[in-house]
Amino acid sequence: MKAFRTHTGLVAPLDRANVDTDQIIPKQFLKRIERTGFGEFLFYDWRRTPDGALDPNFPLSQPRYTGASILVADRNFGCGSSREHAPWALDDFGFRAIIAPSFADIFANNCVKNGLLAVLLPETQVATIMKRAQEVAGYRATVDLEQRQVRDDFGLAAAFEIDDFSRRCLLEGLDDIGLTLQHEAEITAYEARRFGAR
Amino acid sequence: MAVELQKPIQERAPSAAGPRTLFEKIWQEHVVCEPPGQPPLLYVDLHLVHEVTSPQAFDGLRAAGRRVRQPQRTLVTVDHNVPTTPGHLPITDPIAARQMEALRHNCREFGLTLYDIDSPDQGIVHVIGPELGATQPGLTIVCGDSHTSTHGAFGALAFGIGTSEVEHVLATECLPQQQPRTMVIRINGPLPEGVTAKDLVLGIIGTIGTDGATGHVVEYTGEAVRGLSMEGRMTLCNMSIEAGARAGMVAPDEVTFDYLRGRRFAPKDAAWDEAVARWRGLKSDAGARYDKVIEIDAASLAPFVTWGTNPGMVVPVTGRVPDPAAARTVAERGTAERALEYMALAPGTAIEDISVDRVFIGSCTNSRLEDLRAAARVARGHKVNPKVRALVVPGSQAVKRDAEREGLDQIFRAAGFEWRDSGCSMCLGMNPDILGPGERCASTSNRNFEGRQGRGGRTHLVSPMMAAAAAIAGHFTDIRRWRFQ
Numbered sequence: 001m002k003a004f005r006t007h008t009g010l011v012a013p014l015d016r017a018n019v020d021t022d023q024i025i026p027k028q029f030l031k032r033i034e035r036t037g038f039g040e041f042l043f044y045d046w047r048r049t050p051d052g053a054l055d056p057n058f059p060l061s062q063p064r065y066t067g068a069s070i071l072v073a074d075r076n077f078g079c080g081s082s083r084e085h086a087p088w089a090l091d092d093f094g095f096r097a098i099i100a101p102s103f104a105d106i107f108a109n110n111c112v113k114n115g116l117l118a119v120l121l122p123e124t125q126v127a128t129i130m131k132r133a134q135e136v137a138g139y140r141a142t143v144d145l146e147q148r149q150v151r152d153d154f155g156l157a158a159a160f161e162i163d164d165f166s167r168r169c170l171l172e173g174l175d176d177i178g179l180t181l182q183h184e185a186e187i188t189a190y191e192a193r194r195f196g197a198r
Numbered sequence: 199m200a201v202e203l204q205k206p207i208q209e210r211a212p213s214a215a216g217p218r219t220l221f222e223k224i225w226q227e228h229v230v231c232e233p234p235g236q237p238p239l240l241y242v243d244l245h246l247v248h249e250v251t252s253p254q255a256f257d258g259l260r261a262a263g264r265r266v267r268q269p270q271r272t273l274v275t276v277d278h279n280v281p282t283t284p285g286h287l288p289i290t291d292p293i294a295a296r297q298m299e300a301l302r303h304n305c306r307e308f309g310l311t312l313y314d315i316d317s318p319d320q321g322i323v324h325v326i327g328p329e330l331g332a333t334q335p336g337l338t339i340v341c342g343d344s345h346t347s348t349h350g351a352f353g354a355l356a357f358g359i360g361t362s363e364v365e366h367v368l369a370t371e372c373l374p375q376q377q378p379r380t381m382v383i384r385i386n387g388p389l390p391e392g393v394t395a396k397d398l399v400l401g402i403i404g405t406i407g408t409d410g411a412t413g414h415v416v417e418y419t420g421e422a423v424r425g426l427s428m429e430g431r432m433t434l435c436n437m438s439i440e441a442g443a444r445a446g447m448v449a450p451d452e453v454t455f456d457y458l459r460g461r462r463f464a465p466k467d468a469a470w471d472e473a474v475a476r477w478r479g480l481k482s483d484a485g486a487r488y489d490k491v492i493e494i495d496a497a498s499l500a501p502f503v504t505w506g507t508n509p510g511m512v513v514p515v516t517g518r519v520p521d522p523a524a525a526r527t528v529a530e531r532g533t534a535e536r537a538l539e540y541m542a543l544a545p546g547t548a549i550e551d552i553s554v555d556r557v558f559i560g561s562c563t564n565s566r567l568e569d570l571r572a573a574a575r576v577a578r579g580h581k582v583n584p585k586v587r588a589l590v591v592p593g594s595q596a597v598k599r600d601a602e603r604e605g606l607d608q609i610f611r612a613a614g615f616e617w618r619d620s621g622c623s624m625c626l627g628m629n630p631d632i633l634g635p636g637e638r639c640a641s642t643s644n645r646n647f648e649g650r651q652g653r654g655g656r657t658h659l660v661s662p663m664m665a666a667a668a669a670i671a672g673h674f675t676d677i678r679r680w681r682f683q
Contacts, residue, residue, distance in 0.1 A: 017530075017533055020645075020647045022626075022647040022649065023647065023648060023649075028627075030628060031250070032293070033254065033296065034254065035257075050635065050654070074529060076409040076442065079409065079442060080647060081344050082251065082342060082358040084361040084362060102409060105378075105444050106358055106359065106360060109360060109363065110360035113360060113362035163376060168235070177370060179233075180239060180366065180370045183231055187230055187239070187241070187371065190230040191241075194241075
């Protein structure tokens with residue numbers, strides 16, 4: 001997994017609550033059997049009109065947000081389906097961090113596994129970032145996982161919380177399956193205790 | 199696959215912690231170890247696998263040279279992509295065919311039993327797990343699918359995971375997990391006539407919101423919950439995720455044991471008696487504490503219909519489409535306005551005045567025998583409205599056989615419903631069953647998100663009886679006034 005330490009980038013606003021994973025990556029694109037190549041289908045039905053053209057009303061279709069690597073959205077981002085294709089698509093499109101007042105549980109887990117940082121901030125601070133992303137041309141922010149802080153050039157310095165283990169996995173880009181396998185002996189002992197010897 | 203019996207764990211020292219919830223009992227029994235600086239490692243008893251969220255996980259195993267640790271604890275089927283036309287054929291979508299073929303290949307390579315498209319046991323993974331008796335009280339169950347919460351109906355701890363976690367469980371049979379918070383939702387009094395488990399769960403989501411249970415494992419209790427059949431409890435737990443819950447659970451009781459007795463992977467003979475004795479202890483102790491308590495009066499519930507684009511946007515069938523102007527906040531107003539625009543509905547429209555083009559009876563929420571019986575009871579002796587195309591999709595091949603044995607297929611066909619083969623079908627439109635742009639559907643599924651059933655499609659979530667009645671009337675209608683034939 002790729003590591004995340006600190007990242008500075010263009011911020012794109014998605015001023016909607018309850019953005020579900022069906023919107024992030026619609027079902028017709030879930031049939032691929034690879035982890036890559038989902039970026040072009042990100043927010044497909046919102047980004048594109050039914051004839052496939054970019055819809056200029058959607059922020060991510062607008063030239064001013066081309067190259068954005070931080071997405072700011074309203075509460076309960078990533079609700080619904082457990083599809084990991086959602087973080088794969090966000091990552092493949094170029095996003096490194098999502099800022100929102102709350103995230104759905106499974107989506108947040110899936111982000112950690114893919115080196116994508118889900119940044120939880122209070123609603124008022126999210127609203128500030130959202131407004132600046134909408135109003136200030138080329139608005140950039142820094143997401144600093146080491147300091148657990150989001151900063152910008154306008155004086156914002158917002159602390160965010162993340163559990164220590166997720167932070168460590170992200171900072172070091174850890175393979176958590178490898179970590180679990182270090183406890184092979186305990187797993188085997190547990191199985192023997194519960195199910196008897198094999 | 200042969201799910202092993204859950205044998206009693208050796209007694210630990212009595213907990214000094216005092217009374218425990220059902221969740222805490224299962225959690226504590228499944229903690230393998232608590233490495234410093236890491237979340238506890240939780241053991242997984244049963245891993246359900248389907249074609250959509252697994253191929254990348256198997257690729258990961260291959261790349262790392264890892265094997266599947268417990269093939270006999272892994273139950274695999276195809277459901278999302280399969281066509282529901284007779285014999286599940288033809289598979290006209292080459293990408294879907296490739297995904298199903300990848301699963302066959304992976305099962306062969308890693309030594310897993312697959313309930314494939316031609317198996318008499320094939321079906322939606324959340325229908326066949328319980329049906330085969332693989333889902334049992336006290337187990338930990340995961341699947342790369344958010345509706346894994348369904349299995350909590352048996353007093354199991356069951357939750358959805360992503361593909362990286364699928365790989366983790368395949369390789370280790372464990373997951374590092376932070377312990378979730380607990381919530382109890384107590385439904386006081388019996389459900390009123392015409393109000394089903396589906397209406398109950400829609401009412402709950404309407405009350406607490408689509409993120410009302412985020413970070414929590416919900417235990418459902420109270421008279422109305424005790425009064426539900428296993429099918430009803432599965433419907434209730436299934437949609438826990440729609441309130442953001444990590445999992446939903448109902449403590450097992452005689453209803454649970456009666457359902458499981460004699461099923462293929464359920465314990466037999468002396469082992470059965472031993473299991474039931476153990477399962478009887480799977481309930482929250484008197485005085486156990488929850489992080490959050492919600493109480494709902496069952497008498498306040500009605501047959502519900504969703505009007506918007508998330509499952510919390512719900513009103514009684516006798517109600518009207520709400521006015522966004524009445525929303526509490528600017529953000530909520532914007533959300534409601536956007537939903538109404540997508541749904542092409544005007545504020546104040548009576549729900550019963552909303553016409554439907556399509557009706558879908560099926561999905562892991564409502565495709566079991568009891569659901570089909572309820573819908574057939576409504577359909578008997580009536581005709582589907584000529585403007586409506588209506589589909590009935592049994593959740594599994596076993597449900598289909600049982601329904602046909604009872605003649606339910608004949609009732610549906612005589613009324614003008616299409617009778618299909620088992621699969622996820624129109625719940626998420628990953629197969630040929632989809633809505634066209636602008637089509638409006640009364641659906642027994644679980645998500646009314648934009649485009650969920652097909653781009654531009656408009657989904658209203660209802661119970662199986664309400665869906666059948668809408669198919670016949672051509673618009674939503676109050677099942678409490680239905681003329682059963």
